[in-house]
Amino acid sequence: MIVFENVTKRYQGGQPAVDALSMSIDKGAITVFVGPSGCGKTTSLRMINRMVEPSSGTITVAGRNVSQEPAARLRRSMGYVMQSSGLMPHRSVLDNIATVPRLNGVPKAAARKRAAELLDVVGLAPVLGKRYPSQLSGGQQQRVGVARALAADPPVLLMDEPFSAVDPVVRDELQQELLRLQRELAKTIVFVTHDIDEATVLGDKVAVFAVGGKLAQYAAPEEILRAPANDFVASFVGRDRGFRHLAFNAADAVRLHPVKMVQSAERTVADGGPGEWALVVDADGRPLGWSSPRDGTGLVPGGSLFHRGDTLRRALDAALSSPSGLGVAVDDDGRVAGVLKAAEVLALIEETRQNREERP
Numbered sequence: 001m002i003v004f005e006n007v008t009k010r011y012q013g014g015q016p017a018v019d020a021l022s023m024s025i026d027k028g029a030i031t032v033f034v035g036p037s038g039c040g041k042t043t044s045l046r047m048i049n050r051m052v053e054p055s056s057g058t059i060t061v062a063g064r065n066v067s068q069e070p071a072a073r074l075r076r077s078m079g080y081v082m083q084s085s086g087l088m089p090h091r092s093v094l095d096n097i098a099t100v101p102r103l104n105g106v107p108k109a110a111a112r113k114r115a116a117e118l119l120d121v122v123g124l125a126p127v128l129g130k131r132y133p134s135q136l137s138g139g140q141q142q143r144v145g146v147a148r149a150l151a152a153d154p155p156v157l158l159m160d161e162p163f164s165a166v167d168p169v170v171r172d173e174l175q176q177e178l179l180r181l182q183r184e185l186a187k188t189i190v191f192v193t194h195d196i197d198e199a200t201v202l203g204d205k206v207a208v209f210a211v212g213g214k215l216a217q218y219a220a221p222e223e224i225l226r227a228p229a230n231d232f233v234a235s236f237v238g239r240d241r242g243f244r245h246l247a248f249n250a251a252d253a254v255r256l257h258p259v260k261m262v263q264s265a266e267r268t269v270a271d272g273g274p275g276e277w278a279l280v281v282d283a284d285g286r287p288l289g290w291s292s293p294r295d296g297t298g299l300v301p302g303g304s305l306f307h308r309g310d311t312l313r314r315a316l317d318a319a320l321s322s323p324s325g326l327g328v329a330v331d332d333d334g335r336v337a338g339v340l341k342a343a344e345v346l347a348l349i350e351e352t353r354q355n356r357e358e359r360p
């Protein structure tokens with residue numbers, strides 16, 4: 001879909017910011033450019049829509065050489081999302097989202113209607129449409145940035161560190177949201193990040209760039225974690241890559257156990273024997289937190305939740321982040337389905353690891 005052929009970029013004739021890049025980016029997939037600061041990720045991304053012109057080499061999108069397309073039209077034909085949402089401060093959220101369709105000649109009412117639909121697509125309440133960007137949280141602004149990039153329904157989305165300015169919890173939400181959206185939309189997404197975790201979570205394929213603008217490895221994330229191509233990639237991926245690898249194994253085989261549940265944080269002796277934690281749930285059976293066996297009163301915040309179909313890494317996260325040591329599993333409606341035990345998740349991890357090593 002997007003092909004780089006021997007593309008080099010030198011700013012003001014200096015050292016190459018991107019050095020003889022050749023790669024082919026799959027249609028309908030998420031390709032992540034990852035690497036340390038200054039290794040040419042943003043430059044590579046921006047050459048796709050001609051915000052930056054290559055010094056040599058060619059880039060084609062769907063078989064067309066981008067250097068022969070009018071730059072303004074090319075830019076409007078691709079969605080672009082950046083770190084600071086880049087929203088226009090004096091325009092309402094709806095008008096921000098409607099910007100490109102309006103430039104493309106879509107009448108105002110139709111563009112606004114589409115913008116309102118997109119607010120919903122990115123998980124924002126309709127009332128936010130009338131606000132100004134400064135009246136939104138950082139995470140909400142990034143969602144608006146994504147909605148704006150999707151407004152003209154472009155086949156290609158370019159995303160430059162779109163989630164790096166928000167806190168880790170919101171970032172995790174935005175990543176999961178992007179994966180959900182992508183399952184429906186199947187855009188060709190090129191995503192820049194310096195975070196290898198983000199790259200392995202989001203990427204169908206990951207391109208690791210090394211200093212000097214050289215492509216060090218280009219492969220599926222699992223392959224990069226399992227078999228780094230050289231020392232640079234190995235050190236960039238880090239020694240905890242075995243832990244990251246868990247993100248590629250489903251935890252379907254993990255056992256769920258019943259758990260003592262109470263509907264209020266005020267527990268009584270009858271709620272559980274001494275030393276037993278009780279899970280506090282609301283009237284619908286959704287988890288609210290834990291009640292400690294020591295004092296028995298008050299709500300101890302829970303850890304991350306485990307959903308059906310989640311990976312071993314999420315199973316381990318759920319168990320280790322829970323104050324009771326029991327990871328809470330919920331069903332599709334968010335109701336408690338049972339708890340999982342860290343020791344059992346670890347045993348499953350060990351089994352998975354041994355199976356992997358036995359494979360030829």
Ligand SMILES: Nc1ncnc2c1ncn2[C@@H]1O[C@H](COP(=O)(O)OP(=O)(O)OP(=O)(O)O)[C@@H](O)[C@H]1O
Pocket residue numbers: 011012017035036037038039040041042043044194
């Ligand atoms: N407009 C510019 N003029 C001159 N040099 C530039 C320009 N933009 C980038 N560079 C240089 O090109 C190299 C690659 O920069 P680029 O922004 O593409 O890297 P990056 O991997 O995206 O880094 P970061 O993660 O820090 O944004 C760097 O050495 C940078 O200083």
